[in-house]
Amino acid sequence: MDDILIKTENLTYTYEGEPALRGISLSFRRGEFAVILGHNGSGKSTFAKTLNALNIPGGGKVWVDGLDTSVEANIPRIRSTVGMVFQNPDNQLVASIVEDDVAFGCENTGVDPSEIRGRVDSALEAVRMGAFKTHAAHQLSGGQKQRVAIAGAIAARPKCIVLDESTAMLDPRGRAEVLEVAHRLNKEMGITIILITHHMREAIDADRVIVFADGFVLADGTPREVFVNAEILDEAGLGVPDTVRLCGELGLPANALNIDECANQVIGAVKAGGLDTAYDTRSTEPAPLSSVWCGDCVLETKALKHLYSPDTPFETEALKGIDFKLRRGIFAGIIGHTGSGKSTFIQHLNGLLKPSSGRVLLNAEDIWHGGKIMPGVRGKVGLVFQYPEYQLFEETCAKDIAFGPRNLKLPENAIAERVAEAAAFVGLKPDLLDKSPFSLSGGEKRRAAIAGVIAMRPDVLILDEPTAGLDPYGSKFILENLREYQLAAGCTLVLVTHTMEEIAEYADIVYVFNNGDIEFDGTKETIFAHAERLREIGLDIPEVTQIVLRLREMGLPITPSVYTVKKAAEEIKRYIKC
Amino acid sequence: MLKNVTLGQYFPGSSIIHRLDPRTKLILTLVYIVVLFLCTGPSGYAICLIALCVCIGISQIKPKLILRGMKPLIIVIVITGLLNIFYTRGETVLLSFWVLTVTAEGIRNAVFMTLRILMLVSGTFLMTYTTSPLALTDAMESLMNPLKKLKMPVHELSMMMSIALRFIPTLIEETDKIMSAQKARGADFESGNLLQKAKALLPLLIPLFISAFRRADELAVAMEARGYHGGEGRTKMKQLRYMSCDAAAFTAGAVFAAAVIITRFLPV
Numbered sequence: 001m002d003d004i005l006i007k008t009e010n011l012t013y014t015y016e017g018e019p020a021l022r023g024i025s026l027s028f029r030r031g032e033f034a035v036i037l038g039h040n041g042s043g044k045s046t047f048a049k050t051l052n053a054l055n056i057p058g059g060g061k062v063w064v065d066g067l068d069t070s071v072e073a074n075i076p077r078i079r080s081t082v083g084m085v086f087q088n089p090d091n092q093l094v095a096s097i098v099e100d101d102v103a104f105g106c107e108n109t110g111v112d113p114s115e116i117r118g119r120v121d122s123a124l125e126a127v128r129m130g131a132f133k134t135h136a137a138h139q140l141s142g143g144q145k146q147r148v149a150i151a152g153a154i155a156a157r158p159k160c161i162v163l164d165e166s167t168a169m170l171d172p173r174g175r176a177e178v179l180e181v182a183h184r185l186n187k188e189m190g191i192t193i194i195l196i197t198h199h200m201r202e203a204i205d206a207d208r209v210i211v212f213a214d215g216f217v218l219a220d221g222t223p224r225e226v227f228v229n230a231e232i233l234d235e236a237g238l239g240v241p242d243t244v245r246l247c248g249e250l251g252l253p254a255n256a257l258n259i260d261e262c263a264n265q266v267i268g269a270v271k272a273g274g275l276d277t278a279y280d281t282r283s284t285e286p287a288p289l290s291s292v293w294c295g296d297c298v299l300e301t302k303a304l305k306h307l308y309s310p311d312t313p314f315e316t317e318a319l320k321g322i323d324f325k326l327r328r329g330i331f332a333g334i335i336g337h338t339g340s341g342k343s344t345f346i347q348h349l350n351g352l353l354k355p356s357s358g359r360v361l362l363n364a365e366d367i368w369h370g371g372k373i374m375p376g377v378r379g380k381v382g383l384v385f386q387y388p389e390y391q392l393f394e395e396t397c398a399k400d401i402a403f404g405p406r407n408l409k410l411p412e413n414a415i416a417e418r419v420a421e422a423a424a425f426v427g428l429k430p431d432l433l434d435k436s437p438f439s440l441s442g443g444e445k446r447r448a449a450i451a452g453v454i455a456m457r458p459d460v461l462i463l464d465e466p467t468a469g470l471d472p473y474g475s476k477f478i479l480e481n482l483r484e485y486q487l488a489a490g491c492t493l494v495l496v497t498h499t500m501e502e503i504a505e506y507a508d509i510v511y512v513f514n515n516g517d518i519e520f521d522g523t524k525e526t527i528f529a530h531a532e533r534l535r536e537i538g539l540d541i542p543e544v545t546q547i548v549l550r551l552r553e554m555g556l557p558i559t560p561s562v563y564t565v566k567k568a569a570e571e572i573k574r575y576i577k578c
Numbered sequence: 579m580l581k582n583v584t585l586g587q588y589f590p591g592s593s594i595i596h597r598l599d600p601r602t603k604l605i606l607t608l609v610y611i612v613v614l615f616l617c618t619g620p621s622g623y624a625i626c627l628i629a630l631c632v633c634i635g636i637s638q639i640k641p642k643l644i645l646r647g648m649k650p651l652i653i654v655i656v657i658t659g660l661l662n663i664f665y666t667r668g669e670t671v672l673l674s675f676w677v678l679t680v681t682a683e684g685i686r687n688a689v690f691m692t693l694r695i696l697m698l699v700s701g702t703f704l705m706t707y708t709t710s711p712l713a714l715t716d717a718m719e720s721l722m723n724p725l726k727k728l729k730m731p732v733h734e735l736s737m738m739m740s741i742a743l744r745f746i747p748t749l750i751e752e753t754d755k756i757m758s759a760q761k762a763r764g765a766d767f768e769s770g771n772l773l774q775k776a777k778a779l780l781p782l783l784i785p786l787f788i789s790a791f792r793r794a795d796e797l798a799v800a801m802e803a804r805g806y807h808g809g810e811g812r813t814k815m816k817q818l819r820y821m822s823c824d825a826a827a828f829t830a831g832a833v834f835a836a837a838v839i840i841t842r843f844l845p846v
Contacts, residue, residue, distance in 0.1 A: 049799075052803055054799060054803055076805060076807075080805060084803040086800055086803075091792075092797065094800070095744060096588065096744045097588075097712060103816075105804040106813075107813050108805040111813060113817050116813065136587075138744075152804065156804070156805070313642075347758065352761055382762070383759075384762075385755065388759065391756050391759040391763075393781050393784035393785050404763040404764050407765060438788070456764065
């Protein structure tokens with residue numbers, strides 16, 4: 001039997017007049033775990049769809065298990081050979097009940113009913129979703145939905161599964177679940193996996209990494225071979241893993257792929273130079289937790305409680321009496337896993353939700369004074385929801401951004417001024433303002449939507465996961481702009497996220513949410529010193545902090561409150577004799 | 579607000595009602611509805627009510643859930659009741675003011691009509707709560723199978739139905755989200771006259787439609803990727819088969835229908 005499962009030869013594809021793929025020749029071995037990395041618009045998803053004949057090559061050829069995808073008669077066999085799992089968990093489940101959905105593929109190909117049942121059960125077991133067989137699909141978490149989608153693919157007994165950005169919309173927990181399943185299917189069932197993503201970390205355990213940029217293959221090799229080439233990754237708008245960056249900063253060989261390798265390299269370098277502990281005069285104990293100092297509070301909550309579906313059997317206490325103080329003019333971060341209550345909490349801050357008990361104070365005034373909402377509170381506390389681009393509706397970007405100011409009943413010239421100002425803050429080019437928001441790229445849409453809230457000139461701007469689903473370059477662009485905006489406008493900014501690296505890079509003060517309450521709050525130094533507790537409540541600490549903690553375990557008395565590559569390099573350099 | 583709508587939601591369970599063949603449930607629900615309209619007096623309604631309560635009891639569905647689902651219908655029920663009170667002509671006038679007269683017949687009619695609507699809705703809720711939407715559409719497809727010979731797109735219709743049911747909760751959630759997002763931008767959905775209110779809905783409806791189309795598009799691609807090519811040559815994991823409990827249910831249904839029809843000939 002041929003060792004090659006999928007082969008493309010000089011594959012080209014044109015999408016709405018634009019060339020999306022410009023001559024791609026790749027082959028995938030049976031049993032391989034390959035990761036395709038690329039920025040948004042690099043052609044990686046277009047490529048994925050050519051692998052099971054959803055896209056027919058514009059030029060060149062694709063063979064799947066020896067079958068030419070451009071021959072119509074081959075399509076049913078190709079689709080049962082290559083299963084696909086897509087990005088949006090909600091838009092690929094066909095049936096309302098988990099097991100019915102898993103059966104869908106088998107039913108389409110006319111598998112005997114008595115056999116389908118067995119296949120469905122074993123597929124659900126393979127993704128550890130057996131217990132959810134008869135559950136309603138829409139009630140599952142994102143990660144669970146994606147595992148059901150994978151089960152649906154497995155039930156059709158494919159030789160290869162393509163995961164087309166299937167982790168992009170998931171939280172860290174869901175992402176880890178999906179990756180674990182993908183690796184296990186690859187090892188235990190020998191299924192070829194082609195994982196498409198823009199998360200560098202997901203590529204580290206793969207057999208092979210292929211980097212796409214502008215419809216070309218930029219690099220192809222083992223993770224080690226690809227990741228040491230920082231220039232290539234920069235060119236692809238992806239950035240380098242932190243482990244590699246740290247080694248680079250220290251002048252060590254930049255080929256460490258995981259925390260252990262990186263820590264070993266550092267320790268090796270330290271030992272080679274003779275352990276120098278002369279600088280170790282500070283305490284290495286974690287600093288005690290301090291509550292956030294509050295001189296001038298812009299927002300405050302007192303014993304804030306929220307019940308969902310009160311007085312029904314479904315009653316749940318989403319917020320358990322939160323005391324929260326937000327100092328004016330800072331960049332604050334709220335972090336917590338899905339279901340920790342953070343989204344419910346922020347909707348109280350602008351009065352979208354009414355507390356079941358407790359108070360919300362804006363500039364020391366109760367926003368629910370006398371049971372009625374304070375007028376204008378939604379203009380003063382701006383809230384940008386997750387995936388805000390889904391709320392765009394006007395004919396042009398300018399009109400859409402003007403929606404908020406117009407609701408504030410401002411005069412036309414003031415509105416125009418604010419639109420221009422907000423667009424500039426988010427880095428939206430003026431010529432885009434007259435275009436339809438629906439013609440913009442994903443990142444531009446997101447920025448237009450954020451501008452729509454900034455244009456209201458809020459005292460406090462709260463953003464719920466503003467970078468969800470964006471590639472590293474797009475995420476950085478938005479966060480940098482937000483920081484500039486916060487400094488220039490002098491407003492208070494609250495970033496809600498589950499990405500620790502974002503908190504580490506940008507936030508002054510951090511609030512950690514867990515289980516409907518604030519577990520702890522304080523500066524980054526104090527928060528990240530409690531790495532163990534953060535891990536216990538399902539949050540990842542930044543990769544650099546993990547490296548530093550490993551170094552401490554290995555005997556290097558370095559301070560654990562390190563959360564950026566630069567700071568880590570500085571700290572480590574104290575122990576390396578030059 | 580929208581989260582309270584439970585129309586078309588399925589609550590999995592293992593009661594006899596849950597395990598009945600969906601075709602049985604569909605046919606018996608139809609029988610029940612027809613019989614409800616055959617009721618002429620209190621004894622007929624009493625039998626229907628008892629039958630309904632017994633079924634709800636067996637199904638182990640909490641009556642609260644059924645009542646909650648009826649909330650959005652309150653206005654319809656109240657209006658029907660009022661219209662019947664005021665517009666039924668009768669002989670025994672109880673009350674008369676201005677142009678309105680209330681007669682004993684009117685009150686009787688109003689009570690029966692509201693009861694009829696309430697029972698009709700609870701009966702159908704019981705069916706949708708105990709039958710997965712997919713099973714229900716399977717049942718429809720199977721019952722309508724003879725129509726395929728008349729070139730009716732039976733499979734396509736049932737597929738559309740089941741997808742619609744699958745996406746109702748998703749779209750409701752999305753409506754809630756977009757509404758909150760626009761409210762955060764100062765949108766006001768509550769005040770103003772009817773025209774202003776309708777206009778205020780645009781920022782909600784446009785994103786909702788766009789999202790629905792995007793979802794439809796992505797779902798179509800996902801279905802194609804999973805080898806969907808229409809009803810031809812398709813098999814089904816869950817095949818419908820009548821069991822002994824279905825026979826029992828049909829018997830019970832027949833007895834029930836006969837009992838109600840007999841009440842038509844009784845003096846009360």
